[in-house]
Amino acid sequence: MTTQSPSEPNALNFAFPFRDAHGKDIVDEHVFYDWLADEDTGNFAVSSTGMWHGGIHVSAEGAGKHLDLVHGVRCIADGWIVAYLMNRSPVVSQIAAGDGKSALTGHYSSAFTLVRHTLEFPANNTLTFFSLYMHLQSVAEYRQKGLKEPAYWTRSYKITNDANDKPKSDIHHGEPTSDQVGLNIHTKPSDRDYLGILPRGARVRIGERSRDEKWGKLEAIESGPLIPPRVNSAVRPGAETGWVFLGKEHGHYLLTEDVSEAHCGRVIVPQEPIKIGAGELIGHLGRYWLPADPAREHRMVHIEVFCDDTLPRFLSESIKAAEKITDFDKLSxxxxxxxxxxxxxxxxxxxxxxxxxxxxxxxxxxxxxxxxxxxxxxxxxxxxxxxxxxxxxxxxxxxxxxxxxxxxxxxxxxxxxxxxxxxSPHAWKDFETVTGADADNPTIFSTVDAWLDHVLCEDKPATSDVGKLKPLACSVYRQLSPRRNEAQAADELRALRQNKWLRFRASRLMPKHRSEWASQSEYQSFFEKVLQRVAKEPYHDAEIERIKRLVWWDEVQKKLKEAKQPFPASPNVFHIHPVGLVSNFGRKADECRCGCCYERKFQVTRLGSNYGPIYWGSRAMEKATVLVDMLSAGDISESERRILVAMSENEGKLDSVQSYDSEIATAGAMQKTINSLGNGEFPAQVAQFKISNESDYIELFEKCGWSVDGTGLTATMYYAHPKLTGGERITGDSLKKIIRNGCSAENFRSMITSAPLAAIVHAITHKSYERLQLMDFINRLRNEVLPAVPKHYSHPVSAYFLSDLGRATALDQSVNRPAYVGRDIGKALDNFFADHPSLSRNPSEWAENHATYETEILEIYGKNREMAKVNGVSVAPTRYSSLKNSLA
Incomplete structure (x- = not known):
């Protein structure tokens, strides 16, 4: 009898914290460990100086040489951001140079992000663990470099100089002054009842938005005094939570989005944790001065994983359940x-x-x-x-x-x-918890003096012997290596990064020791003892001050407790190697990630003198993988399914993508465009996808270089690539040139490679995006076409067109020429009623003759609709004929 494998009720996605230098996903942990060998500091779980270290360092000149630093540090697993700190600019240390020389200035980052994750296996056996990303880049550096900031950072909006609203004049008190100009605050969207005015330069945070994304409700006013809505009056109650217009006036935005500077420099615990997926952007490497050369720019990030004392119990239950797994596909x-x-x-x-x-x-x-x-x-x-x-x-x-x-x-x-x-990953093979007395000092030695004897190479016996180590370090050493020389234990631990196999073994050890981000009393005591035996260096005071600035544990613990969110009760926690954890649970790589399987399927085509790449596509709407699912789930009706299938011959393929006309690119069944400025219907659709399917958006677009800022028709798409754009986000003409590079009359109709457009093909053929494409048609039919009232008439299109053919014909025009549907149906009705002058104008009174009358109207409307022209000839008749063949 076959034993049924236990299910995994809460399967997490995992991702390595970086991609490789070519922008590809890393799949082999051993390669990552080889790169970490290039780091002089911050090795897990013992640094080269003989100090405990609960995570790994990745620096620009170390492991970063092999990694894609442009696209930054990625979240290692699905989770929730529970705390973060943004630096407005790098923190400054003034470091005495000594010998009468001028002081040096060193910069470092105290910014961090803390993510909570929950692993469950089997059902009801859960482990809450946290991943920490420390020393992240500051807001000022993002602005300076033009990089995209992390999406979870609090955003504010600045009122631009294009906002021109002024208080109403008053015959008794005159006209508004020159500085009384800004943006009206409304009682509700589109209302002309004003509560006050936000002055130019004021900063606000936006909360709720209107359905059309054109209006936003004020959540907070960060700066700027409110102006009364009328000269010499008072700001009306409710102005602080009123509504403002988010769109353009006269071609200019009235608000520009930016990071909230009011939230910089302090620990932020969001009221509701912020969801984040594996592989999503956490941030970029921040500055961190080194004692050897404080003035030199050194960039790094510290990444670690920790959890509380529930770990041993969780492991026991998980391992026991994993023994029952017989499904070979789950033994990864x-x-x-x-x-x-x-x-x-x-x-x-x-x-x-x-x-x-x-x-x-x-x-x-x-x-x-x-x-x-x-x-x-x-x-x-x-x-x-x-x-x-x-x-x-x-x-x-x-x-x-x-x-x-x-x-x-x-x-x-x-x-x-x-x-x-x-x-099975849930068997946690070769992972071992390590415990033992931690001796109240941050080194691996039982005393600070023993550590000093060792690092100062004092002429004393057995300074490296395992007996000089604290019990916890002794246990780590003995579990680390099957072949060891205990007389040289401290030397071997400090040289851990130099041995690839010991590095790998260390990745499976989970030592329990005090977090370095907790109260720094033990560090203070440590430095006091060190300075009793070592001459004070110029950088010592700055280093002590820096360590104090990096402490966050107590503040986060307090705020999370107040918010009733889980966090370890004690800073004595188990530390898990982040790379070892990801590798254990890592998933199989996508064989067509970012559309690599489409890259060479583009052909050079032309429109007039414009040459560019096109992928003609292979999937018609009727072949959509989600069509049956949508029907069975009740998302669409059988009638709507027939309409979509009939239209499939008239519309583009679901996966067709091109760039050869005036626009940057055109994609999908409805041929939505990214216009020459980076805006358009495709960015609006992607922005909608970002809101409704954030994790898929990250996986399909952001990880592949494409990103969208904003919402609705103001949304803008950008593209970044380590080689093609030098890692810079670009749009507009610059992006169009890169996409069309190499396309000319000389290689017309030849096949070429297009990484940017291949990524779009891959994204829009994903099930969740494919569904969005189909729902675009259905929503247009339901919300725009059928409720529309033909010109000069009083009943909606839905009352005249009851048949699938009628509704498909109207939708067909709406997709092609949306502004003319009501007008052209109205014209067809005019012609119809000219032939039937005594017939009721109310279609509900046509009774059994409705189908006959509708057919007559369609014969007029279908062939004469204003549609696109090919070689000067309208496509309306042939498209209508195609619909009739499918639906009549």
Missing amino acids: LLRIERGTKLYMGHSVDEEGAHAPATGMTQIYGQAALDALPADCKGPVDNDPFNHGKGEPWWKITGADSRYADITGWVRNRQTPAGRVTRE
Whole structure:
């Protein structure tokens, strides 16, 4: 009997905190550890100076050389932002230079973001853990570099100099003065009842918005005194929460969006935690001066994961449930245990006389296996005992007992000796909690003096011996390495980053020690003891002051407790390696991520003298993967489904994308455009998608270089690419030139590569976006076409056109020439009633003759609608004929 595998009730998505330098997703944790070896400081869980360190550092000149720093630090898992701090500009340290020289100025970041995550397995067994991203870039640096700020930062709006509203004049008190000008505050959207005026330059926060996104309700006024609505009067009650117009007047915006400076420099705990998905932008590397050269610009981020004492209980229940998993697809990890013989070839007959045996346990995620080169993937197994029949072989890299690399072949499944196995992430294989006394100092030594003896190379016995370590460090050391020299324990721990296999092993240890972001009393005591034996350096005072400024634990704990949100009761927490955690739960990479499978499917076409790329598409509306789902879910009716299918021949493909006319790009079944300024119906649609499907938007657009700011028809689309745009977000003519680069008469009709447009093809064919495209048609039919009243008539289109053909014909024109639907149906009715002068103008009175009359009206309307022209000939008759063939 087959044992049913337990389900995963709350499956989290995970993502590495960066993409590689080419903008691609990282799939192999071992590569990331190799890059982290380039970091001089901030190694997990012991730094090179012999201090505890609960996370990892990524700096621009270290691991950052191999990473996509342009697109910044990414959230490692789905979660909720519970606290953050923005720096208005980098924090400044004044550092004495000594010897009478001028003081040096060092800059650093105290900005951070804290995200709460919940992992559940099996049902009702939950672990709340937190990921921290410390030393993030300041607001001023984002503005200086023109980078997109994190979406979760509090936004404010500044009243521009294009706002020209003034108080009403008064015959007794004269005209308004020159400085009494700004933006009216309304009692409600579109109302002409004014409560006051926001002066130019005032900053406000917007809360609720109107359905059309053109109006916003004031949430707070951050700066600027309100102006009364009438000269020499008072501001009316309710002005602080009134409504303001968010659109353009005379082609200019009246408000510009910016980061709220009023929220800079203090810990923000949102009233409601902010949802964030795996891979979404957290921020960018901030400045952090180094004692060796404080004036040099050094950029880094500290990333860590921690949780409270619920971890051991959660692990026990999770591991117990994981043992019952039999579904092979859920065993996403290949584990090669210590002592495994590696085959010399991918066959059970090719063990070899001197097959190397592994001295360290090795683990590969399925995504890393899939990414192996072809010569490391063997054919299916030929094992006569069926231990791995039908499964492939993998050529992997392991280590021998001396930590030297060895390579060889392993089966994909269980070996006869049970040393190669497929494992569930929920089994937490090789992860171990580590506990022990922490000795109340931030080093790995039992005392500060023992640490000083070691780092100062004092002429004392056994300064590196395991006996000089605090109990917690001793436990870490002994669990870290199967082959060790305990007399050199401290040296080996400090040199941890230099050994790739020990780095990997360390990624599975979860030591419990005091957070460095908690109260700094132990650091104060530490420095006092250090300065008793070491001459005071010029930077010491600045370093002590900096450490004080980086403390946030107590304040966050207090605010989260007041908000009744979970947070560890004690700063003594378990620390988990962020890369090891992500790799354990990492998902299989998207084989067509960012449209890479479409990149070479673009053809050079032209319109007049304009040449550009086009992907003609392959998916008609009737082939939409979500059409059946929408029908069965009741989102659309059978009649609406028939209308969509009939229109599919007249409309573009769901996945067609091009750039060769006056616009930047045109996409989708309704051929929505990004106009030459970066605005248009496609940015409006993407902005709507961002609101309704934020995680999909991040995955399909932002991770692939495309982003949208704003909402509605004021929304603007941008594109950024590490190579094509140098990491800069661009739009307008600059973007159009990049997209069309290489398209000319010389390669007309040739196939070319287009990474920007391929990403759009991939995005708009995703199920959630495909559904949005189809609902655009349906919403237009329901909300614009059918309620419209033909010109000179009093009944809506829905009353005249009861048939699918009639409604499809009206929708067909609305998609093509929306402004003329009411006018042209009105003209058709004029002609119809000229032939039937005694017929009632109320279609509900046509009774059994309604279908006959409707057909007559459609024959007039369908062929004579104002539509696009091809070579001077209207497409109306042929499009109507196509609809009739499908629906008549």
